[in-house]
Amino acid sequence: MTTPKRQKDSHNYHGWLLYFYSVPSKPVNSRMKIWRMLTKAGAVQFKGAGYLLPFSDDHYELFQWLVSSAAAMGGEASFVKIERIETMKDSEIIQMFNQHRAKDYLDINKKLDELERGIGGIKKGTGMMGDNEIEDELHKVAKEFQEIGKIDFFLSDARKEHESRFNRLTSEFTELTGAGKQRRSLEIAPRRIADYQGKRWVTRKRPFVDRMASAWLLKRFIDKDAAFGFVDEDDLESLDKDTIAYDVMGGEFTHVGDMSTFEVLLKAFRLKDKVLGIIAEIIHQLDLNDEKYRNPAADGLREILEGVRKTARDDNEALEKGMGIMEMLYASKC
Numbered sequence: 540m541t542t543p544k545r546q547k548d549s550h551n552y553h554g555w556l557l558y559f560y561s562v563p564s565k566p567v568n569s570r571m572k573i574w575r576m577l578t579k580a581g582a583v584q585f586k587g588a589g590y591l592l593p594f595s596d597d598h599y600e601l602f603q604w605l606v607s608s609a610a611a612m613g614g615e616a617s618f619v620k621i622e623r624i625e626t627m628k629d630s631e632i633i634q635m636f637n638q639h640r641a642k643d644y645l646d647i648n649k650k651l652d653e654l655e656r657g658i659g660g661i662k663k664g665t666g667m668m669g670d671n672e673i674e675d676e677l678h679k680v681a682k683e684f685q686e687i688g689k690i691d692f693f694l695s696d697a698r699k700e701h702e703s704r705f706n707r708l709t710s711e712f713t714e715l716t717g718a719g720k721q722r723r724s725l726e727i728a729p730r731r732i733a734d735y736q737g738k739r740w741v742t743r744k745r746p747f748v749d750r751m752a753s754a755w756l757l758k759r760f761i762d763k764d765a766a767f768g769f770v771d772e773d774d775l776e777s778l779d780k781d782t783i784a785y786d787v788m789g790g791e792f793t794h795v796g797d798m799s800t801f802e803v804l805l806k807a808f809r810l811k812d813k814v815l816g817i818i819a820e821i822i823h824q825l826d827l828n829d830e831k832y833r834n835p836a837a838d839g840l841r842e843i844l845e846g847v848r849k850t851a852r853d854d855n856e857a858l859e860k861g862m863g864i865m866e867m868l869y870a871s872k873c
Contacts, residue, residue, distance in 0.1 A: 553594060553622075554593075554594040554620055554621060554622045554623075555591055555592070555593060555594055555620070555621050555622075555623075555624065555632070556591070556592045556593070556594050556598050556599060556602055556618055556619070556620055556621075557585060557589045557590070557591050557618060557619050557621060558577070558582070558589055558590045558591075558592075558602045558605060558606075558616065558617075558618040559588065559589040559616060559617055559618065560573060560589075560605065560606075560609045560614060560615070560616035560617075561609070561614050561615055561616070562609050562612045562613065562614030562616075563612065563613050563614060569612040569614075572608070573605055573608060573609060573612075576601070576605060576608075577590045577605070579690075580592060580598065580601055580690065581636070581639075581640075581689070581690025581691075581692065583635055583636055583639050591632070593636075593692050594620055599620070602618040603618075605618075606618065633693045636692060636693055636695075637691075637693055637695035637696065637697070640687065640690070640691045640695045640697055640698065641695060641696075641697035643687045643690075643691075644687065644695075644697045644698065644701050646683075647680060647683055647684065647687070647701055647705075648701060650676065650679075650680050650683075651680065651701065651704055651705060651708065653668075653676070654673060654676055654677065654680070654708050654712075655708060656668075657672070657673050657676075658673065658708060658711050658712050658715065661673075661712075661715050662715065670716055673712055674712070677705075677708070677709055677712065678830070678833050680705060681705070681833070682833060682835075684698075684701075684702065684705065685834075685835075727795055727803060727806045727807050728807065729807060729808075729809060730807045730808055732761055732762075732808055735761055735762050735783065736762055736763075736764060737762065737764045737765075737781070738762055738765060738766075738781055738782065738783050739765075739766045739767070739768060739781060739782045739783070740754065740757055740762070740765050740766070740767050740768070740782075740783050740784075740785055741767070741768045741769060741770045741778070741782055741783070741784050741785075741787075742754070742767075742769060742770075742784065742785050742786045742787050742790070743769065743770075743772070743786065743787050744769045744771075744854055745848070745854065745857075746769075746848075746854055746857055746858045746861060747844060747848060747861075748822060748825045748826050748840075748841065748844055749786050749799050749800050749801055749822055749825075749826040750785075750786045750800070750858070750861075751844060751847075751857075751858060751861030751862060751864070751865060752801045752818065752822045752861075752865050753785055753786055753792070753800045753801050753804055754767055754858055754861070754862050755861070755862040755865035755866060755869075756801060756804055756805070756810075756815070756865075757785070757804070758862065759866070759869075760808070760810055760812075760815075761804070761808055767855070767858055768782075769854050769855075770784070770787075772787060772788055772789070775787065775789050775790070785800055785804075786800040792804055792807065797827065797829065797831070798823070799819070799822050799823050799826045799827060801818075801819055801822040801823075801826075802819050802822070802823060805819055814869055814872045814873055815869075817834070817872055818865070818868060818869065818872070820832040820834055821834045821836055821837045821840060821868075824837045825837050825840065825841050836868075840864070840868065843864055844861055844864060847860045847861050847864065848861075
């Protein structure tokens with residue numbers, strides 16, 4: 540378990556959005572509604588005159604919506620897009636955002652203190668927290684990291700510091716509970732991408748999450764000329780040398796220990812793309828359902844792929860459409 544990877548970095552933002560609004564003082568909940576939306580989006584108050592966000596399409600749409608909301612409350616609002624603020628350097632503005640995020644991480648810091656005491660207790664055999672309790676708390680903290688990460692636009696030092704500590708505690712807990720030793724015993728031989736070009740890749744019929752995602756991974760990153768097919772498990776022994784079985788019992792690439800086929804392919808071909816790591820966690824969550832990862836995107840992906848499987852005319856169409864969905868998921872997280 541590691542903290543979710545950030546999807547955006549400072550170089551993704553070009554310019555700033557500044558929002559101004561005025562609404563009647565009563566009812567109070569109207570004013571608070573706009574303030575809560577701004578806070579949730581990660582906006583910071585700028586010189587007491589308005590609220591600032593780095594420019595992005597999502598933030599632009601948010602401010603459009605907030606202008607309409609203020610008008611509906613009997614108030615007024617406007618926003619501007621600017622390339623720079625004349626009296627401040629971009630680095631100073633970024634520091635202002637990072638200082639706000641540092642406050643957000645304070646609550647996580649307290650939880651990390653509790654986890655450190657709990658893991659220390661396991662080491663000494665005097666712990667008040669059980670393994671399951673610590674594991675649940677690690678999942679909760681990972682989710683909090685994910686939520687704050689959405690508005691930690693510039694990867695603050697506070698994020699790096701707390702993320703490093705969280706990952707260290709996670710590793711210590713994994714080693715103590717034996718999961719790390721189990722993983723080390725499950726060796727996956729490295730493969731050369733050059734040896735797997737122009738192959739026919741076959742799997743079980745009725746493709747779903749892991750098979751769709753694995754097919755996309757193969758075509759996108761490993762074998763651009765890959766062809767796909769479906770076989771019964773009884774036919775595996777008769778495959779020719781240019782046909783590779785995946786996600787099927789006895790296949791060359793399939794589940795190993797608690798790893799999905801998608802994860803096995805990542806490890807075998809040593810693919811280091813950070814976004815693929817995020818997708819691997821989602822696929823693991825859907826395919827194994829062991830609560831090792833808890834990514835909120837998983838449920839939506841499952842429903843979409845269910846729709847693909849129900850509407851496709853045959854397995855080939857289902858696989859092709861599923862691969863298309865995976866490409867869109869990948870693009871959304873780059």
